[in-house]
Amino acid sequence: MGVYGDWIVMVLAGGLIAIWIYRGLYRWLHSPPAARRLVLGEGAEILADDENVQLLERHGYQVISGKHRVPLHIEVDGAPMESRLYIDYIAEQDGKTYIVKTARDRMPIDWTGSGLRDRLLVYSLLLPECEGVLYTDAKEGTVRVVTFAWNE
The missing domain is CATH 1.20.5 (Single alpha-helices involved in coiled-coils or other helix-helix interfaces)
Structure with missing residues (x-):
């Protein structure tokens, strides 16, 4: 050349x-800011004799991941604090993924819009790729699907 x-x-x-x-x-x-997205690991071992796992399977869900602990680092006026969020299970049905929270005797849920928002919205925001939150109550034998949508 x-x-x-x-x-x-x-x-x-x-x-x-x-x-x-x-x-x-x-x-x-x-x-979207992928660096701020939460990526869950494998979670704890799924116990076959767990009544919540059996309840989910009876309702057609497949539990794909056990309990997860999500550490939170909080700062208030420059003072650091630590906390955590717990996800009980991750379940799947018809190709849709759900976060599972289980009923606790010491933490009853208020089945109003504001009660659901205060208790479960954080999980929907934490993993936006999930379809919703499943709330299981093994004593009552119920699985309730909670989804959140924003009005535009």
Whole structure:
């Protein structure tokens, strides 16, 4: 190649690199913040004799993951605090994934809009790819599906 041939190759290579960098920055700026998304591990072992697992299976759900502990780091006026959220199970039915919370005697749930919001919305926001929250009560033998939607 002549004198101009080398320049043409360099301009084309530089243009391709500039397009590649532009597309990467554009995708990064316009995509959801993946770095802040929660990725759950495998969770605890699923016990076959657990009454909540058996209840979910009777209602057609497949429990795919055991209990998860999600650590939270909180700061109030510069003072650090620690807490955690517990997800009892992750279940699946018809290709849809659900977060499972189980009923507790010491923490009864208020079945009003504000009561459900206060107790279960955090789980729906924590894992937005899930279809909703299943609330199981082994004593009553019920599985309730709770979903949240935003009015636009």
